[in-house]
Amino acid sequence: MDIILIIVAALLMILGILxxxxxxxxxxFSSWAGLLLLYLTEAIPTNLTxxxxxxxxxxxxxxxxxxxxxxxxxxxxxxxAGVIGTSVGLVVGLLAPIPGGIIIGPxxxxxxxxxxxxxxxxxxxxxxxxxxxxxxxxxFIKFIVTVIxxxxxxxIIWKHKEVIFSF
Numbered sequence: 001m002d003i004i005l006i007i008v009a010a011l012l013m014i015l016g017i018l019x020x021x022x023x024x025x026x027x028x029f030s031s032w033a034g035l036l037l038l039y040l041t042e043a044i045p046t047n048l049t050x051x052x053x054x055x056x057x058x059x060x061x062x063x064x065x066x067x068x069x070x071x072x073x074x075x076x077x078x079x080x081a082g083v084i085g086t087s088v089g090l091v092v093g094l095l096a097p098i099p100g101g102i103i104i105g106p107x108x109x110x111x112x113x114x115x116x117x118x119x120x121x122x123x124x125x126x127x128x129x130x131x132x133x134x135x136x137x138x139x140f141i142k143f144i145v146t147v148i149x150x151x152x153x154x155x156i157i158w159k160h161k162e163v164i165f166s167f
Contacts, residue, residue, distance in 0.1 A: 002041040002042055002043040002044070002164075003164070005037045005038070005040060005041045006037075006038065006041060006043075006044070006157070006164060008034075008037055009033075009034040009035070009037035009038045009041075009153065010034065010153070011034075012030050012031065012033045012034030012037065013030075013031055013034040013146075013149065013150050013153050015030045015031075016028065016029075016030035016031025016032075016033075016034065016146040016149060016150070017031070017143070017146050017147070017150065019031075019142075019146070020139060020142035020143040020145075020146045021139060021143070023094060023102035026062065027142045027143075027145075027146045028057070028058040028061045028062060028142055028145050028146055028149070029058050029062065030146075031058075031145075031146045031149035031150065031153075032054050032055055032058040032149065034149070034153060035050070035051060035054055035149060035152065035153060036051060038153060038156060038157075039051050043160070043163050043164065044156060044157075044160045044163065044164070045160075046156060050152070054149060054152070057145060058145070061141060061142055061145050064138065064141065065138045065141075065142060066087075066090065068134045068135075068137055068138040068141070069086050069090060069106045069131045069132075069134035069135045069138060070083045070086045070087055070131075070134065071134055072086075072130040072131055072132070072133045072134020072135070072137065073085075073086045073106075073110045073127045073128075073130045073131045073134065074130070075130055075133075075134075076126045076127055076129055076130025076131075076133070077123060077126050077127060077130070078110055078113075078114060078126070078127030078130055078131075079113075079114065079117050079127075080117075081113040081114060081116055081117035082110045082113045082114040082117065082124070082127035082128075082131075083110075083113070084113055085108075085109035085110045085111070085112050085113020085114065085116075086106045086109050086110040086113065086127075086131045086134075087106075087109070088109050088113075089104075089105035089106040089107065089108050089109020089110065089112075089131075090102070090105055090106045090109065091105070092105045092109070093105015093106060093108075093109075102135075103132065103135055106131040106132070106134075106135060107128045107131050107132050107135075108128070109131070110124070110127045110128040110130070110131040111124045111125065111127065111128040112124075113127070114127045114128070
């Protein structure tokens with residue numbers, strides 16, 4: 001049974017890496033679930049503190065994933081209307097059945113929010129660009145966290161390779 005858990009954990013690690021780029025898959029939580037499965041195996045002793053800390057990091061990254069695009073909008077001169085537009089666009093883009101909706105939604109939301117706020121189109125484009133930069137930063141952070149989780153997974157597996165490959 002342990003070998004099945006380890007294989008599923010490895011698949012969750014790969015899914016986590018993909019999830020850092022695909023908004024439909026929660027990347028950090030998928031990778032964390034892989035670490036949790038590793039913890040649940042009897043063959044490999046894993047520290048509970050590691051599981052708790054990586055869970056807290058996964059929660060923080062997930063929360064930041066929704067905040068960072070709005071921060072990018074604000075940083076590039078967006079007003080409150082642009083930030084609200086980014087947040088609304090993020091939700092609409094996530095639910096929209098179009099490819100790239102998670103990228104297009106916040107961009108258009110910031111742009112439309114700034115235009116409604118009577119900003120000129122140049123200011124609206126700057127705010128929308130800030131939203132896009134925020135999205136890229138958020139994706140990069142998720143990728144780094146999932147790669148760190150993968151590194152932890154590999155190091156734990158490597159440390160106990162004799163136990164794992166004795167099945």
